[in-house]
Amino acid sequence: MVSFMRCHNSDCAMFSDSRDAPSKVGWIPSLPIRFGFPQKDLQLSMKPTSPIHTFQVCHVMEPNQNNWLRSGWIQRQAAQRVYVEMRFTLRDCNSIPWVSGTCKETFNLFYLQTNEPLPAATRFRPSDYSKVDTIAADESFTQTDLGDRVLRLNTEVREVGPVTQNGFYLAFQDVGACIALVSVKVFYKRCPSTLRNLASFPDTVPHMDSSSLVEVRGACVENAEERDTPKLYCGADGDWLVPLGHCICSIGHEEMDGFCGACNPGFFKAIAGNTKCSKCPLHSSSHDQAGTLCHCDKGFYRALKDPTTMACTRPPSAPRNLVSLINDTALFLRWMPPSDLGGRKDITYNVLCQRCDGSDGDGMTQCEACEPDLRFIPRALGLTGTSVAILDFASHTNYTFHVEAMNGVSGLVLSALNRMNCLFCGNIKCIPKSQLLFIIFDCFARLQEQEQLSYSSTRTKSTSVVVTGLRPSTVYVFHVRARTAAGYTAYSSNFEFETAADGMNVKEWELRSVVYSVSNGHTVSVLTFCLPVPFSGIKTYVDPDTYEDPTQAVEEFAKEIVPSYICIERVIGAGEFGEVCSGYLRIPGRMDISVAIKTLKGGYMDQHRRDFLREASIMGQFNNPNIIRLEGVVTNSRPVMIVVEYMENGALDSFLRTRDGQFTVLQLVGMLRGIAVGMTYLSDMGYVHRDLAARNILVDENLVCKVSDFGMSRVLEDDSEAAYTTTGGKIPIRWTAPEAIAYGKFSSASDIWSYGIVMWEVMSYGERPYWEMSNQDVILSIDEGYRLPAPMGCPVTLHQLMLHCWQKEWSQRPRFNEVLSFLDKLTINPSSLLTLVNDVQSYSHSPEELPDYPLFISIGDWLDSIKMSQYKNNFLAGGYTTLDSISTMSIE
Known part of the structure; x- marks a missing residue:
């Protein structure tokens, strides 16, 4: 029997190897044709003590040689394409003396497919065999080599097949060579079993068609589950190709060397995935392997909405230092937060009330819940603050108040440890509700143009408000509200007035003695306001950080x-x-x-x-x-x-990079104008963006650019020249003004600097500002006066505007409304965009060297601004036709 051994590539699935003993391999000469391959033991110099069995023939002196050697029947099993590796040595015919012309230096390889082994008495018929190839030697030996006992071995591999029947025979034909067949190895290629992406793939035999890949579906390893169906493809050479899909470790298990191992005690994993097991959060533990949840320690709890990664917590202790203050109208309760919050931040407070009216016959105090019309401001349950105002008491009555602290796990445990009492007696003077007055902390006034959505609001502690910047013949609507110990009231009913048509009293109106009714109908108070309030028809930005909640x-x-x-x-x-x-x-x-x-x-x-x-x-x-x-x-x-x-074209920088050179200069100016419109609006609202860059500008399908990403933005104070000073955090160095980097001072002027960088990004189609310079090099270079040069094809006027945006002194930079006006003039007068920076040889890159004409398009505009219009013809006659030419003028 021929042994069946499997391997991969060079150690491929091997049917037989003639280096084994002949009786084991089953090689036989083919009779009755003359057999000229005598079996001998050949002593090779590479292994002097280990003889190798070979088949040799060397009948070169006799003509018409036809010698055959046939293998035993080799069972195909899974193979579809079979390979035969032959190792042999062959003598050079020219080195054999007196040899005739019949000497050859090749032999032939044949094969025969059968479903069953041939009977022993079957006569050998060469015509039944199919030829595979003629085998020639790369190196042959000579008589000198024989004397030195050095034989040169040749190795040749041939593909046999396709093999479709159960087995096959190999046959070797000699037609007159001097040859020794040292070994024959028969094998096939396969893709060996393997593990990929937590899936196992079995041994796989390639298809007969070398261009066809075998798709193999993998099975997830133990304690893993499919996320996408895992697949590999087996190639013709026995290599796995094109891995697709993967498995993930189930809950309670993590990936370990290609397998999914259980989480150790003290660790857990609550979701399937290829992440590591997590250590149990504080105050929780897991005692078994493959933990999916860490159970809370005794006395600690986890709320239903708490993630499993959150530490276990407990209810808070009682509020501290509960004090009461009573006047003729109300009771005020104040307290301090608990000393132990239980490890949570979702602390709320409930104020519970009991009314006690004496004792029963057994001497026990009779208490009941307070009547429903006892009012708590802002409310009795779910308070986030540490104070409450209580109104509408009955006189000569004892009240007991319980203030309890609650958090997300308080409902999971019954405990009185988080509650403290406040007991006081009656004799509260009863006053009609219509006469109750609130203590006013501060007030809010809101002014809105009739038929408009925008409004202006202000906050004041004074008794009147002055409104400026109103337009003639316009109806305005006022609303006011107050903040008291009870919290914020609703806005009042509308107060309307119309400004004069002739402009009188338009600049400043003062609103006094406004009667304000609290919306709940229980109280009436007279409120007046005074505070200068800038108002330009655009509502003022309100910083969310100023809200208590x-x-x-x-x-x-x-x-x-x-x-x-x-x-x-x-x-x-x-x-x-x-x-x-x-x-x-x-x-x-x-x-x-x-x-x-x-x-x-x-x-x-x-x-x-x-x-x-x-x-x-x-x-x-x-x-x-x-x-x-x-x-x-x-x-x-x-x-x-x-x-x-939704903005179809995404971020401006990546949009431009994928469309380099596809837009006209006028189209690019249109994009810059849209950004300037948005920034003018924000600046007028007193708002500083702090992260203006092309990556934060979005582009819609009509190429309209819109400012976005307000994560780093801050509000300016009422003073238009004030700036926000940062206390830390990352700053986008390449887009940020020097004063903001050095001192953390952000303002609309620092946004203008950033806008100049955005202009450079747009005109360079999304290039990185300052290229590969480090942030430190950028800071040093700007401080030394370096500014970005104009991009290729950039008009002089646009680069001039960039340089003015990059003035070191922030007060010398233009404002956004001036930039917008400048871009509008460019759009109206496209000829001003024809002169390119690349055409001006002596153009300066330093803003300190610029002439003082940042926002004018023509010579005429400039002369009009300096009251020298009468000299327009003189300038034109002298050849000064562009603003850039003025910078070359001498005193003469």
Whole structure:
């Protein structure tokens, strides 16, 4: 029997090897044809003590040689393509003396397929065999080699097949060579079993067609599950190709050297994936292997909405230092937070009241819940602050108040340790409700143009308000509200007035003695205001950070969207807080709107949620065609989402890089103008962006550019020249003004510097500012006066504007409304864009060397501005036709 051994590539699946003993391999001469391959032991110099069995023939002196050697029957089994490796040595005919012309230096390889071994008495018929190839030697030996006992072995491999029947025979024909057949190895190729991407793949035999790959589906290893169907393809040479799909470790298991091992005690893994097991959070533990959840230690708990990665917590201790203050109208309770918050931040307080009216016959005090009309301001349950005002007491009555601290796990345990009492007696003077007065802390006034959505608001502690900058013949509407110990009241009813048509009293109006009724109808008070309030028809930006509760800013400026109205189609990117998707907003009765949806990933802390929604409370205050539009938010369900309009062409920098040279200069100026419109709007609102860059400008299908990404933005103070000073965080060095880098001073002037960089990005089709310079080199170079040179094909006027945006002294930079006016003049007068920087040999790259004409297009504009219009003809006659030519004028 011929042995059947498997291997890979050079150690491929081997049927037989004639280096074994002849009786083991089964080689036989083919009779009755003359057999000229005598079996001999040949002593080779490479192994002097180990003889090798060979078949030799050397009948070169006799003509018409036809010698045959046939193998035993070799069973095919799984093979479809069979390879034969032959090692042999052959003598050079020229080295044999007196040899005739019949000497050959080749032999032939044949094969025969059969389903069963041939009977022993079957006569050998060469015509039944199919020829594979004629085998020639690369190297032959001579008589000298024989004397030195050095034989040169040749190795040749031939493919046999395709083999379709159960087995086959090999046959070797000699036609007159002097040859020794040292070994014959018969094998086939296969793709060996392997592990890839946590899936196992079995031994696989390639197809007969060498161009066809065998698709093999893998099976996930133990404790793993399919995420995408794992596949490999077996190639003709026995190599695995094109891995697809993968498995992931199940819950409670992690990847270890290609397998999924159980999490050790003290560790857990709650979701399937190829992440490592996590150590149990604080105050929790797992005692067994393959833990999917760490159980809380005794006395600690985890709320239903808490992620499994969160530490176990406990209810808070009792509030501290509860004090009461009573006057003729109300009781004020104040307390300090618990000394032990239980490891959580979601602390709320409940104020519970009992009314006690004496004792029963057994001497026990009779107490009952307070009457429903006892009023708590802002409320009795779920307080986030540490004070409450209580109104509408009955006289001569004892009240007992319990103030309890609660957090997310308080409902899981019954305990009185988080409660403290406040007991006081009656004799509260009863006053009619119509005479109750509030202590006013401060007031808010809001002014709105009739028929307009925008409004201006201000906050004051004084008794009147002065409104300036009003337009003639315009109707304005005032609303006011107060903040008292009881919290914020609702806005008052409208107070309307109209400015004069002749401009009188337009510059300044003073509003006094406004009668304000509290919206609940219980109190009446007279409020007046005074504070100069700039008003230009554009509402003033309100910083969400000024709100005591940031969620109030979201509620005031962003519209809540029903989650079922949102249809998510695909993921288009990843943001700081989670994925960014595209889809549609389908509100009943309205057309579908293409939107982008920012989601807040799970496992977030309260601070993450506030930071995420902060951008929505900022965007919700803007209404401009060149500012990204906020459609609304989803805050009452998970995931938390911010929904904005969808911009088909994405970020401006990548949009330009993929379309290098495809736009006219006028089109690029149009893009810059759109950005300037948006920034003018923000600047007029007293708003500083701080991260203006082409990557934060989005482009819609009509090439309209809109300012976005308000994560780094801050508000200016009322003084238009004031700046926000940072306290830390990353700064985009290449886009940031020197004073902002050095001193953390951000202003509209620093946004202008950034706008100049955006201009350079647009004109260079998205090149990286300052190329490969390090941030430190950029800072040093700017400080030494270096400025970015003009991009190829950039008009002189645009690069001049860039350089003026990059003035070192921030007060010398133009304002956004001036930049917008300048770009409008360029659009009206396209000929001003014809002169390119590349055509001006002596053009300066330093803003300190610029002539003082940053915002004029023509000689005439410049002369008009300096009251020298009468000299226009003189300049033209002297050959000074462009602003750039003025910089070359001498005193003469």
